[in-house]
Amino acid sequence: MSVNSTTPFDITDRVAVVTGAASGIGFAVAECLAAAGARVALLDINPAVEAVARTLPGGPERHVGIAADITAAGISDALVRRVTETLGPVDILVNNAGVALLENAEALSEEAWDRTMTINLKAPFLLAQAVGKQMLGRGGPGRIVNLASQASVVALERHVAYCASKAAIVGMTKVLALEWAKHGITVNAVSPTVVDTELGRKAWAGAVGEAMKAKIPAGRFARPDEIAALILYLVSDAAAMVNGENIVIDGGYTAQ
Numbered sequence: 001m002s003v004n005s006t007t008p009f010d011i012t013d014r015v016a017v018v019t020g021a022a023s024g025i026g027f028a029v030a031e032c033l034a035a036a037g038a039r040v041a042l043l044d045i046n047p048a049v050e051a052v053a054r055t056l057p058g059g060p061e062r063h064v065g066i067a068a069d070i071t072a073a074g075i076s077d078a079l080v081r082r083v084t085e086t087l088g089p090v091d092i093l094v095n096n097a098g099v100a101l102l103e104n105a106e107a108l109s110e111e112a113w114d115r116t117m118t119i120n121l122k123a124p125f126l127l128a129q130a131v132g133k134q135m136l137g138r139g140g141p142g143r144i145v146n147l148a149s150q151a152s153v154v155a156l157e158r159h160v161a162y163c164a165s166k167a168a169i170v171g172m173t174k175v176l177a178l179e180w181a182k183h184g185i186t187v188n189a190v191s192p193t194v195v196d197t198e199l200g201r202k203a204w205a206g207a208v209g210e211a212m213k214a215k216i217p218a219g220r221f222a223r224p225d226e227i228a229a230l231i232l233y234l235v236s237d238a239a240a241m242v243n244g245e246n247i248v249i250d251g252g253y254t255a256q
Contacts, residue, residue, distance in 0.1 A: 008238040012037030015087045016235070017079075019070055019127065020097030022049040024197035025147065028224035029094050032232050034058055038092065041083040045069050045097075063087075070097055070123040076130040089138060092235045093131045095124035095146045098165075100203075102158040113161045120165035125172055128187070132180060140184030143235040146173050148189040150250045166191070170246045177244030186243040188234050193250035196221040218251025 016033045020026035021042035030040045034056040042053045042065045053065030064086050068079060083090055099119045101112040128144055135142035151159050152166035170189050177187040194200055194212060200221065204212055213220055230249055233239050248254055 009036055009232050009236040011092070011232075011236055014038050014091040014235075015041070015083065015089060016092035016094065017041045017043065017083055017090055017127075017131065018094045018096055019043045019124075022046040022052050022065075024199060025192075025195055025224050025227050026094075026096040027052060028228040029096060029231050030063075031056055032225065032228035033092070033094075033235070034063060036232055036236075039063060039087045041066060041087055041090075043068055043070060043079065043097070070127065071118050076123075076126040079127070080130045080134060084134070090131050090134055091142055093128060093142075093144045094231060094235075095127060095144070095169075097123065098147060100159070100162045102162070103160075104158055105160040108160060116161035116165050117168075120162070121168050121172070124169060128172075128176060132176065132185065135185050136180065136183055140180075142180075142183075142185040143239075144176065144185065144187040145231050145234050146170075146187070146189045148173075148191040148246060150191050150193045150248060150254055152189070152191050152246060153248065154254050173246065174244045181243050186234075186240065188239075188242060188244065189246040190227065190230055190234070191246055191248045191250070192222050192227050193253050194221045195227060196223055215256075216251045216253045217255070220251065222249060222251065 016038040018026050018030045021030045022044035030042050034040050040063045042049050047067040049067055050065035053063045054060040056063045099116060101116050124146055146169050148169045149166040151163045152170045156163060173187050173189040193216060194204055
């Protein structure tokens with residue numbers, strides 16, 4: 001499939017699934033993909049996702065919001081079936097949903113560790129597996145992007161479970177990329193620094209946020225639309241040879 005030089009990021013009528021899409025990075029990604037022509041299934045545990053989907057470019061005829069807990073037993077295959085029945089076979093998966101339960105390593109509870117791994121690692125794998133089987137069944141192609149974090153490549157205090165889960169996401173990404181490349185399926189990871197979302201502003205308010213910005217050479221946090229633009233590139237035909245990568249978007253934080 002050649003790249004159209006005038007519209008290299010055109011994904012018209014491709015079916016995209018975005019998790020954690022009711023707000024923040026996930027919503028920015030869904031909006032960006034919809035604006036580029038995709039039909040988008042927005043998944044989120046927040047029931048508001050159904051109304052959010054109706055606000056996307058193209059209207060409710062092209063998009064669907066599905067309120068679901070992606071950690072529920074057997075949910076991945078069921079969600080892929082529902083999206084396929086509603087919008088068509090899945091061409092793009094963006095595993096964005098995640099959680100950060102922060103605590104010093106000696107005090108982190110087993111429950112917090114398990115919840116982090118379930119949401120940040122197990123659920124994305126099972127969704128990628130379910131989507132991947134469908135893509136493989138029709139001979140490809142396909143695009144999968146997993147949200148990792150700068151915490152996948154550097155240590156952050158009080159982030160032991162989060163760092164471990166995001167490093168594992170990168171490892172998973174590379175194996176899927178290796179196994180599925182011959183079928184025209186690419187699998188990549190994106191690793192942002194702190195992102196200026198509503199939750200990010202609350203978590204990094206005041207002096208702690210200013211101190212973190214001072215450590216980032218760019219002097220600021222990333223914007224959701226910047227993350228979305230990178231993901232649009234990765235799911236487009238222009239990125240057909242980008243596979244198994246972990247692309248860090250951190251204003252230079254990890255370059256130090």
